[in-house]
Each structure stands twice: as C-alpha cells, then as structure tokens.
Amino acid sequence: xxKNLPKTYNPKEFEEKIxxxxxxxxxxxxxxxxxxxxxxxxxxxxxxTGQLHMGHALDQTLQDVLTRWKRMQGFNALWLxxxxxxxxxxxxxxxxxxxxxxxxxxxxxxxxxxxxxAWEWKKNYGGRITDQIRKLGNSCDxxxxxxxxxxxCSKAVTEFFVRLYEKGLIYKGNRLINWCxxxxxxxxxxxxxxxxxxxxxxxxxxxxxxNPEEHLSIATTRPETxxxxxxxxxxxxxxxxxxxxxxKVILPIANRELEIVADEYPDMEKGTGxxxxxxxHDPNDFLVGERHGLEQIICMNEDATMNKNAGxxxxxxxxxxxxxxxxxxxxxxxxxxxxxxxxxxxxxxxxNTVIEPMLSEQWxxxxxxxxxxxxxxxxxxxxxxxxxRFEKIYLHWLENIKDWCISRQLWWGHRIPAYYCxxxxxxxxxxxxxxxxxxxxxxxxxxxxxxxTWFSSGLWPFSTLGWPEKTKDLEYFYPTDVLxxxxxxxxxxxxxxxxxxxxxxxxxxxxxxxxxGLVRDAQGRKMSKSLGNGVDPxxxxxQFGADALRFMLMxxxxxxxxxxxxxxxxxxxxNFANKLWNASRFVLMNIEGxxxxxxxxxxxxxxxxxxxxxxxxxxxEEVTANMDKFELGMxxxxxxxxxxxxxxxxxxxxxxxxxxxxxxxxxxVAIFVLIKVLKDMLKLLHPFMPFITEExxxxxxxxxxxxxxxxxxxxxxxxxxxxxxxxxxxxxxxIRGIRNIRAEAETLPSKKLKAVISAEGKAYEYxxxxxxxxxxxxxxxxxxxxxxxxxxxxxxxxxVVKSVEIYIPLDELIDFKxxxxxxEKEEERLKKELERVEIKLSNESFISKAPEKxxxxxxxxxxxxxxxxxxxxxxxxxxxxxxx
RNA sequence: GGGCGGUUAGCUCAGCUGGUUAGAGCACUUGCUCGACAAGCAAGGGGUCGUUGGUUCGAAUCCAAUACUGCCCACCA
Numbered sequence: 001x002x003k004n005l006p007k008t009y010n011p012k013e014f015e016e017k018i019x020x021x022x023x024x025x026x027x028x029x030x031x032x033x034x035x036x037x038x039x040x041x042x043x044x045x046x047x048x049t050g051q052l053h054m055g056h057a058l059d060q061t062l063q064d065v066l067t068r069w070k071r072m073q074g075f076n077a078l079w080l081x082x083x084x085x086x087x088x089x090x091x092x093x094x095x096x097x098x099x100x101x102x103x104x105x106x107x108x109x110x111x112x113x114x115x116x117x118a119w120e121w122k123k124n125y126g127g128r129i130t131d132q133i134r135k136l137g138n139s140c141d142x143x144x145x146x147x148x149x150x151x152x153c154s155k156a157v158t159e160f161f162v163r164l165y166e167k168g169l170i171y172k173g174n175r176l177i178n179w180c181x182x183x184x185x186x187x188x189x190x191x192x193x194x195x196x197x198x199x200x201x202x203x204x205x206x207x208x209x210x211n212p213e214e215h216l217s218i219a220t221t222r223p224e225t226x227x228x229x230x231x232x233x234x235x236x237x238x239x240x241x242x243x244x245x246x247x248k249v250i251l252p253i254a255n256r257e258l259e260i261v262a263d264e265y266p267d268m269e270k271g272t273g274x275x276x277x278x279x280x281h282d283p284n285d286f287l288v289g290e291r292h293g294l295e296q297i298i299c300m301n302e303d304a305t306m307n308k309n310a311g312x313x314x315x316x317x318x319x320x321x322x323x324x325x326x327x328x329x330x331x332x333x334x335x336x337x338x339x340x341x342x343x344x345x346x347x348x349x350x351x352n353t354v355i356e357p358m359l360s361e362q363w364x365x366x367x368x369x370x371x372x373x374x375x376x377x378x379x380x381x382x383x384x385x386x387x388x389r390f391e392k393i394y395l396h397w398l399e400n401i402k403d404w405c406i407s408r409q410l411w412w413g414h415r416i417p418a419y420y421c422x423x424x425x426x427x428x429x430x431x432x433x434x435x436x437x438x439x440x441x442x443x444x445x446x447x448x449x450x451x452x453t454w455f456s457s458g459l460w461p462f463s464t465l466g467w468p469e470k471t472k473d474l475e476y477f478y479p480t481d482v483l484x485x486x487x488x489x490x491x492x493x494x495x496x497x498x499x500x501x502x503x504x505x506x507x508x509x510x511x512x513x514x515x516x517g518l519v520r521d522a523q524g525r526k527m528s529k530s531l532g533n534g535v536d537p538x539x540x541x542x543q544f545g546a547d548a549l550r551f552m553l554m555x556x557x558x559x560x561x562x563x564x565x566x567x568x569x570x571x572x573x574x575n576f577a578n579k580l581w582n583a584s585r586f587v588l589m590n591i592e593g594x595x596x597x598x599x600x601x602x603x604x605x606x607x608x609x610x611x612x613x614x615x616x617x618x619x620x621e622e623v624t625a626n627m628d629k630f631e632l633g634m635x636x637x638x639x640x641x642x643x644x645x646x647x648x649x650x651x652x653x654x655x656x657x658x659x660x661x662x663x664x665x666x667x668x669v670a671i672f673v674l675i676k677v678l679k680d681m682l683k684l685l686h687p688f689m690p691f692i693t694e695e696x697x698x699x700x701x702x703x704x705x706x707x708x709x710x711x712x713x714x715x716x717x718x719x720x721x722x723x724x725x726x727x728x729x730x731x732x733x734x735i736r737g738i739r740n741i742r743a744e745a746e747t748l749p750s751k752k753l754k755a756v757i758s759a760e761g762k763a764y765e766y767x768x769x770x771x772x773x774x775x776x777x778x779x780x781x782x783x784x785x786x787x788x789x790x791x792x793x794x795x796x797x798x799x800v801v802k803s804v805e806i807y808i809p810l811d812e813l814i815d816f817k818x819x820x821x822x823x824e825k826e827e828e829r830l831k832k833e834l835e836r837v838e839i840k841l842s843n844e845s846f847i848s849k850a851p852e853k854x855x856x857x858x859x860x861x862x863x864x865x866x867x868x869x870x871x872x873x874x875x876x877x878x879x880x881x882x883x884x
Numbered sequence: 885g886g887g888c889g890g891u892u893a894g895c896u897c898a899g900c901u902g903g904u905u906a907g908a909g910c911a912c913u914u915g916c917u918c919g920a921c922a923a924g925c926a927a928g929g930g931g932u933c934g935u936u937g938g939u940u941c942g943a944a945u946c947c948a949a950u951a952c953u954g955c956c957c958a959c960c961a
Contacts (some may be wrong), residue, residue: 194958201961219961266961275961284959343960344930389888393956400958487956519933522896524954555909556897561889562955566896568910575923586920630902637898637908652920662918736927743915743927750916779918833905837944847942854903854942 001432004588005699009581011545018611019134022694027708028139030078032476033550038077040480041067042461042510043140044493045148047086048122049093049513052132053487054519054527054565055449057537058557061485061550062516062632064138068687069627070481071139079139080464082146083130085122087413087453088183094412103473108490111411118412122147132538137546137690139708139847146464148456149414156463157414157456158431160504165429169366170406172418172427174296176826177360177405178346182353185409186362188452189402192346193346199343203336204329206232209248209257215677216249216260217336219271221343222281222331224322226251227299227310229258231277233288236262238273253325254311254333261292280359296359302409304356318356330883359735363407363416363449370499371398375638383498383508387631389516390487397491406452413450420445458496461509483510487560489540514630517562519553524564535565547689548574554688555640557633576640576690580685583648584696585673590667600672601672606664607770608654609673610721612649615646616677621715623684632688632691641686647677650732657776675700725769727766730802731773737799737806738778744822745797747815752781756792758805759785792796794882798875800826800868805875816883823876830872834865 006013030038040061043156063079071077093115095106095419100146114543146153158509164170177186202560205215216232227250234241248257258276265288267393268276279289280296289296298307298681305320306313313321330334346355374824375398377383378391385391407416419428423441434444459467461483489629494513501509521527527534538547551573556563605613619642626635651674658670679700686693686707697707738755742748755774759767764785767774771783786792786805795814796807799822840846840858847855 005920008921010910221961265959271961275960282961284961287959341960342943392888396957475895524896558898568909571894571923572909575921578923580923582921582924584920589920626900633898633899634900641908648920649925656919684941719956746915750918829905836905840942843941850903851940857903 005581005585007585008576009692010578011547011676011691012542014134015137015541015546015691016330018691018694019137022139022706023142024669025706026143027195027706028141029139029143029305030076030477031474033076034476036074039067039070039077040133040476040477041077041079041482041484042464043079043081043484044482044485044489045082045084045146045457045460046129046133047089047479048083048126048129048147049086049089050129052135052537054537055876056129056133057136057520057549058516058553058563059484059486059552060133060136060138062514062557063482063634064136064140064550064690065554065687066482066484067139068512068690068708069712070677071708072683072686072710074711078141078144078453080144080146080477081130081133081138081140081142082148082460083126083466084453084457085147085413087408087410087450088185090118090121091412092183092351094121097121097433106411112472114411117816123308135538135546136550139690142785144464148453148460149589152466153456154414156459156467157419157451159468160459160500161417161451162431163504164365164430167367170429171366172361172363172364173366174359174361175364175405176283176357176360176405177278178348178355179302179304179358179360180348180353180355181302182351184302186360186405187348187350187355188454190454191349191430193349193352194344194346196342196346199341199345201271201339201341202326203339203727204328205254205334205336206249206251206258206274206276208244212250216244216274218274218276219339220276224306224310224313224318224323225281225299226276226325227306227313228278228281228297229254229256229276229296230279230289231258231292232260233263233266233275233277233292234260234273235264235266235268238266238268239825241274247736259292259294261288261294261485263288263291269675269733270709280612280866282357295824296818298357298359300356315691334587336755339811362405363418363451363824365406366403367406370503371401373502374398374495374499375803376497377502377508383510384512385709386512386514390513390560391743393487394490394495398495404452405446406455407449408452409448410450411568414456416447416449416451418447421445433845446826452453454492454496457493458500459499462501462505473513478509479507480506480510482512482514483517484514487515488518490515495576512630514804517560517561520562521563522564522566524562529566540570544574545577545691547577547692551576551636551640551688551692554632554636559630559754576644577689579644580681580689580692581696583643583652584699586807587671587678588653588699590674591671596665596668598672598676601669604671604742605667605673606658606666607724607727608651608726608773609669612647612651612673612677614725615642615718616680616713617716617719620680620684620713624712624715633686636688639681639688643681643685650728651677653777654728654773657772682707683710686710702781722755727770728773730763730766730804733801734767734804734806735774735778737804738774738780738808739807741799742779742799745815745818747818748797748810750779750781752785753808754782756784756786756790756796756807756809757778758792759803763804776786794878798823800871800875803864804869805871816879820876820879820883823872825878827872827876830865830869832863834869837865 038318067079096757098104098106098109098117152382178192180187199221199222201219203217203219206218207215232249244260245262247260251258265284266273277285277288277294279286279294280298294439297309299307304318348355375395378395417429418810419434421441422443422445423435424439428438436442437594461480462474462478465478467474468706497509518526521533525533548570552570556569619638623635623638655670659668682693682697697703718744757767774783776778790806793809795811796809799806837858841862
C-alpha cells in the first residue's frame with residue numbers, strides 16, 4: 001500500500017508507470033497450462049505503414065476488455081499481437097522515399113536493393129503503430145509479437161500455397177483481372193470499390209462489311225477499348241438482327257472486320273441491343289469471347305496508355321485517346337449520338353485510380369470448394385456472428401464468390417514459390433528452391449510476383465501459433481475464441497481466415513466474430529485523411545487519459561453500429577474517472593489503524609451496509625451476464641450507474657455520520673464495507689478503465705497483488721437482504737421528498753427543520769428505525785410521528801411518498817402558494833395514474849388473461865394511488881382554506 | 885436490381901426474449917463557499933418512441949405496409 005492518493009485525478013501521472021509495471025511483471029503473458037482453460041484472441045495486425053486512428057482504438061479496446069475480463073475470470077487469456085507487411089501500401093511508401101531521397105525509381109534501384117530498403121524501413125518505422133497501441137493499455141502478450149513476413153509466417157504462406165497447388169486449388173491462367181494502372185499491379189475483386197459516376201454513352205456506327213451504307217449502332221462508355229474489339233454480339237431472339245448473325249461489320253478507324261455472333265448475353269431492351277465484344281478488356285466480353293472463339297486483343301499497356309493496336313493513338317493515355325478518338329469519330333461521321341448516364345466505375349481501394357479490366361496471366365485460387373466449407377460452418381453454428389445480421393452478408397458474399405486473383409506485380413511481400421526451368425520451361429511449385437528439373441536442367445528462375453497481402457493474413461490465426469509445425473501452442477490455444485473486427489473487412493479478411501483455416505486446420509479459426517462499426521466524427525461523417533476530420537487518439541489520451549477514451553468508446557457502442565466521436569462524451573467519461581478517484585480518496589482518507597475482519601464486520605452490518613452489498617451483488621450478476629452476451633456497452637453503463645448513483649450519491653453519504661461518530665467499531669464496519677464494495681467496483685470496471693482502477697488498487701490496504709490478476713467477482717447467493725433493500729429504498733424516497741420541499745419553496749431556510757411524519761405498519765418501522773438517515777441526509781433536526789398527541793400542523797409544507805406523509809411545520813414562514821402548486825401537480829399526476837390502473841383493472845379480459853403476478857401488482861398500485869390521492873386531497877383542502 | 889440497418893427529450897444515443905411513472909450524457913432552469921469530488925452536490929423542466937394498419941388483456945418492443953435516411957452487394961454494353 002502506498003500513501004494517499006493525490007488530490008486530483010491526473011492520468012498522466014500514472015498511466016505509463018502502470019503499463020510498465022504490467023509489462024515488467026509479465027502480466028500479459030500466456031503460456032500453455034493444462035490446468036487452465038485457454039481464451040484466445042488474435043489481434044488483427046495493423047499495417048506497418050499505419051498510424052493509430054480511432055478505428056484502431058475502438059477495435060483494440062474491445063479486444064482488451066474481453067481479454068482482461070476473461071483473464072480475471074480465471075482463463076488463460078492470450079491476446080496475440082502483430083503487424084502486417086501491407087504489400088502495396090509499404091511498397092508505395094518505400095518507393096516514394098527512395099524517389100525523394102535518392103531521385104531514383106524502384107526499377108533503377110532493382111529488386112534486391114529495394115527489398116533491403118524496405119526491410120530497413122520496416123525496422124525504423126514498423127514498430128511505430130505497436131508503440132502507439134500500448135498507450136491504450138492493451139494487455140496483449142508482446143513477447144509473442146509476430147509479423148506477417150517473419151520466418152514462421154512466411155513458411156506458413158509457402159506451405160499453404162504448395163498444398164493448395166498440389167490439391168489443384170491454385171492455378172495460373174490468362175484471365176480478366178482488375179488492373180490498377182497507378183499501383184501497376186493486379187488487384188482482387190474485393191479491392192475494387194464501385195462508385196456511381198456520371199458518364200456518357202457514345203453511340204458509334206459499325207458499318208456492315210457487305211454494305212457500308214448500312215450499319216449497326218453500338219453504345220459504349222469506354223470508346224477507346226474499341227481497338228480491342230473482336231466481335232459484335234446480338235441476342236439470338238432479337239428480330240432486328242437475326243439476319244445479320246454470321247455476317248461482318250467494319251470496325252471504324254481500325255478498319256478491321258468483326259463477326260456478328262448470337263449470344264444470350266446482350267439485353268434486347270438495353271441500348272441498341274447490339275454489343276461490341278472486347279474480350280481482353282471486359283469481364284463479360286471475355287466470357288462471350290470464349291464461347292465464340294473470338295480473338296483476345298489487348299489494346300493497352302500496363303500504365304493505361306494505348307499500345308500499338310490503337311494505331312496512331314499508340315502511347316497516348318486512355319483518356320487522352322478517348323478524347324481524340326471521339327473527335328475523329330465525329331469528324332468522320334461515325335459518332336451517332338452521346339447520352340448522359342450514370343454508371344458504376346471501379347476504382348482501386350488503395351489509390352482510387354480507375355481500374356482497367358485487363359486480360360493478364362495471373363495466379364488464382366479456385367474458390368468454389370473453399371467457399372462451400374466456409375458457408376457450412378456458418379450455417380451449422382460453428383462460427384457465430386455478433387450481431388448475427390452479419391452472417392447474411394458473409395454468406396451472400398461467399399455464395400457469389402469468384403476465383404481469387406492472388407498474384408501481385410510487386411516486390412514487397414511473399415514471393416510466389418513457383419520456379420521456372422530455364423531449359424524446358426517447366427513450372428515447379430515447391431517449398432524449397434528446386435534442385436533439378438525433369439529435363440535435367442538446373443537453372444531455375446522464381447516467379448517475379450508476390451502474393452496478395454490477404455493471402456498471408458488469412459493464415460494469421462494459426463500461423464502465429466506455429467503452424468505448419470504442430471506446436472503445443474497451436475494445440476492448446478487454437479481455435480481462437482473471438483475475432484474482433486470492423487464490418488469493412490469481413491470480405492477482405494474474415495472470410496479468408498475461415499476458409500484457409502478450414503482447409504488446413506479442419507476447424508474454424510474462431511468461435512465468434514464480433515463485428516463493430518466505424519468511428520465517425522461529430523457530424524456523423526467517416527473520418528478520413530482527405531476530409532481532415534480525423535481525431536488522433538494519442539492527442540485524446542494526452543488530454544483526457546486512455547481510460548476516458550476507452551470508456552467513452554465502450555459506453556457508446558452497440559455491436560455492429562457506428563459510433564460518433566463527441567468531445568462531451570469524452571468529458572463525461574473523464575468526469576466519471578474523476579468521480580471514482582475522489583470516492584476512492586475519500587475511502588482511503590478515512591482508514592485509521594488496522595482493519596477488522598469480515599467475520600467481525602458481518603455481525604455488525606447496518607442496514608445501509610446490507611443494502612449496498614446486496615446491490616453490488618446484483619450488479620455483478622447483471623454485468624457478467626451482459627459481458628457474456630457481448631453487451632459491453634451495457635455492462636460499462638451499469639457499472640457507471642452503480643458507482644455514481646448508488647455508491648457515491650447514497651452509500652457514502654449514508655455512512656458519513658458513522659465515520660465522523662464516536663463508535664469506533666461501527667466506523668470500522670463502515671470502512672470494511674466501503675472497501676469491500678470499492679474492490680468489487682474496481683474489478684468490474686477494470687476491463688474498461690484498467691489504469692485508474694489499477695492505480696487505486698495499489699493504494700488499498702492489504703492488497704499486495706495487482707488488480708489485473710485479481711479474480712472477477714462472483715454472484716453470491718448468500719447475500720440477499722430484501723428487507724434492508726426495501727427499507728433503504730423507502731428512506732431514499734422520503735429524503736428525496738423532503739429535499740424536494742426545500743427546493744420548491746423559496747422561503748424555506750437552509751437550516752435544520754423539524755419533520756412530522758405519518759406512517760403505518762412496515763413503513764413506520766422502517767422510518768422509526770432509520771431516523772438517522774433522514775436527519776443527516778435531509779438536514780432534519782427532529783422527527784415527530786403524527787398520532788393523537790401530535791397532530792399534523794396546518795401551517796406546513798407536505799409530501800406524500802408511497803404511503804408516507806411528510807410535513808415540514810413552518811408557522812409564519814410558510815409559502816402556501818408553492819405548497820398549493822406542488823399539491824395540485826401531485827394530485828393531477830396521481831389522478832392520471834389511478835385512472836390508468838382502474839381502466840386496466842376494469843377490463844375483464846385483462847383480469848382473466850394476464851398473469852396473476854401482473855394483475856396483483858396492478859391491484860397494489862391502485863391501492864397505493866388511492867391512498868396517496870386521498871391524503872393529497874385532504875391536504876389540498878386545508879391549504880386552500882388557508883389561502884382563502 | 886438485391887440485401888442490411890437507422891428513425892425514441894433541443895443534440896448524441898441506451899432500452900435483450902412485449903407489462904417500468906420510457907432512461908442516460910450533454911444542453912436548459914433553480915438553489916448550493918456545509919470536512920471525496922465545481923471534472924462537483926441537490927431539486928426540476930422537456931418525449932402522443934417516423935406514419936398507418938394489424939396481432940395481443942397489454943406494443944417503443946412482435947407483424948405488415950409506407951415515408952425519410954445511411955450502408956453493403958451486383959458483369960446496367
């Protein structure tokens with residue numbers, strides 16, 4: 001135990017210190033231990049190029065809350081951290097650096113040298129994001145930190161690739177892929193973002209070969225691709241064109257002949273019904289072309305300039321070509337009309353450049369079989385989504401999946417383990433560099449391409465635990481329990497982890513997928529660099545503390561929904577931390593000498609002790625239930641409410657008179673309960689606010705171990721003080737009633753007042769045995785019970801709570817006007833309530849059909865309201881008479 | 885074109901499997917220099933829960949339709 005807490009809550013003074021303490025004591029470490037049950041979360045690896053942003057803060061905090069909670073519940077909790085090499089993003093960054101610092105392109109530097117620089121870059125900057133993450137308080141096992149390109153993960157990638165290849169699930173083929181001209185690489189379908197943009201339909205004349213006077217009108221949004229045309233398709237049922245099938249048209253400018261083919265693909269209703277077919281630059285046309293054996297003509301280069309197939313436009317950028325081509329078409333009379341339209345355009349999700357569908361030889365993963373397995377585990381419940389609406393999205397995507405293009409024309413990443421014999425051209429896919437080819441050749445060249453980043457990310461849940469080796473870790477910690485991620489990368493990542501795991505591990509990689517939303521700005525906009533509306537978590541931590549940020553994110557969250565970042569919510573969280581800080585300070589300040597034992601305290605519990613113990617017990621049960629259901633926001637909110645509204649506002653206030661009194665033993669009992677409940681509160685709050693709770697914990701007497709290692713409180717069936725709870729709650733209402741009188745009547749002095757109370761039965765017992773609460777908390781000097789001797793004075797202000805009447809005698813000071821207003825308002829309210837209950841009770845079907853419990857409680861309510869109403873009415877009469 | 889959300893106090897949002905006087909934070913009003921806390925204390929005001937219809941003894945909660953709004957998916961030449 002340390003000395004008392006400083007006067008004000010200042011997170012900067014201890015957050016870093018506490019984190020260091022946890023790390024130095026290896027508190028985050030998890031090792032195989034067959035006596036304990038494992039709980040595993042594998043951290044979605046942030047990109048090494050990344051900076052910590054609010055999305056991370058949310059994502060990371062959720063994982064930390066779950067990890068800390070499970071650790072306290074006695075699980076062997078492993079949260080495994082790491083980072084992702086982020087192929088494209090890093091390559092772009094490193095290339096930029098080389099360009100600005102050395103004035104060279106990456107090609108000029110060469111592959112080997114470039115990779116050297118990239119690793120250097122990773123060494124210098126790759127740890128930045130993980131350093132930032134520590135500031136959030138993450139309790140991940142840093143001693144196990146992994147990187148997608150470290151030795152083990154790389155080995156896993158090769159192993160996985162080879163296995164899929166050997167099974168025939170990976171193939172190399174000439175297919176239509178998405179080409180990003182700016183990144184100069186292919187990208188997968190998932191990496192293309194579609195956006196509706198304004199565009200134009202250009203209607204172009206394609207004259208018939210045998211009769212140039214006649215023509216087909218062809219609409220296109222990308223006229224420059226006409227240099228890749230190798231046919232025109234019409235629908236076989238289309239009367240307009242039936243006679244032309246098999247004939248030829250002339251491709252304008254290029255002056256090539258194109259065959260007219262009949263195919264189901266064209267939509268007769270749309271455009272002119274005749275479609276130009278460009279197999280090498282459009283995915284649909286590619287299929288049509290395959291069906292009819294049409295030539296695949298590539299008319300663009302990799303940088304989206306036109307190639308020699310575009311004739312005189314060779315070398316021009318695609319859009320420049322479009323402009324000039326349209327001009328020429330118009331001049332030569334080939335352009336029929338131009339129509340405005342809106343159509344969807346695909347862009348690269350990294351650089352936002354419009355992608356170019358292009359025919360290219362790439363490596364692909366066959367998806368059908370893999371997808372089926374991933375669909376099955378969702379349907380049979382082995383994989384659960386929280387909230388479950390995301391399961392539909394997941395399923396829909398898998399059910400419509402196409403083969404996955406995995407090769408990238410980049411250098412930073414896992415190089416494809418395919419080797420080409422330089423003598424015979426044979427392709428060998430293998431784990432090691434091949435020694436000898438069938439043909440006897442020994443000269444091999446490895447494939448130049450690297451793999452899609454998500455190929456390695458897909459293996460993350462098990463490659464980080466040692467796969468392909470059969471490690472103890474893998475056996476013990478796998479499958480993991482929860483995957484926490486945003487809905488924006490379900491397709492990129494979640495799906496890929498699932499089918500990859502099912503393929504090689506034969507088991508789901510995680511049991512639950514907890515899907516969270518985005519953190520938006522105060523106006524509800526997405527935080528983005530271009531808008532400049534991003535909020536830097538590090539600045540927030542600096543200003544408010546990590547605990548406040550975490551708590552704000554957690555209370556604001558409902559699974560799957562976006563969250564708005566507002567400073568006032570942050571302030572509220574910080575204020576809450578301050579409240580807890582001061583309450584704890586108050587408790588510690590009042591400790592004198594040694595503490596009494598639980599047994600000693602137990603026999604001397606006062607009613608408020610029993611009440612608060614009973615309440616924390618209930619709250620513990622509820623919070624735990626919420627956590628079990630992933631209702632973390634609710635759990636945090638309940639803890640907040642209990643600490644502030646029950647412990648601070650009521651319990652501490654009730655106990656003060658005992659702390660300042662002369663009864664030493666009674667004081668010790670109060671201290672005992674104050675500490676006991678505080679401890680449980682700190683435990684419940686610890687997953688959400690780890691720093692402040694640990695810091696306070698360090699100051700508690702007789703606590704030598706850390707809170708992070710403490711055990712989660714359990715619901716105690718033995719604690720049930722129903723009568724005490726009822727009594728204290730009645731006290732609270734009476735006190736509120738008196739305070740209300742004080743507040744409403746402006747003429748009331750702030751000094752102590754007498755109270756005359758009329759109560760019967762249980763209420764009388766409660767109040768007579770609980771006078772001290774009313775005296776101290778409502779500032780009352782004396783309580784007189786009304787009976788034959790002590791009549792209720794007319795000149796008094798009054799309140800009715802439950803069946804208790806309270807009168808504050810005031811003689812000439814009385815503010816009858818205020819009293820009248822209060823009573824009238826009260827009467828009206830009661831009449832309304834009573835009416836509602838009476839209507840319900842006079843409804844026969846209610847009486848016969850509603851459960852007895854509900855009917856009884858309505859009857860009780862009726863009695864209560866009648867009783868109160870009668871009392872209020874009598875009082876009103878008197879006051880009205882007084883006023884005259 | 886298909887799918888999924890949201891619509892509750894001035895603002896931002898909670899309200900799980902139908903029964904509470906419909907809640908919180910911020911904002912607002914009034915009063916507090918009383919020994920944890922003004923980042924605070926006490927007492928208040930403010931909502932026909934988007935609209936319509938249905939199920940039910942009973943609907944913010946379940947169902948249907950509708951309006952507005954956001955997001956995701958899709959090969960609309």
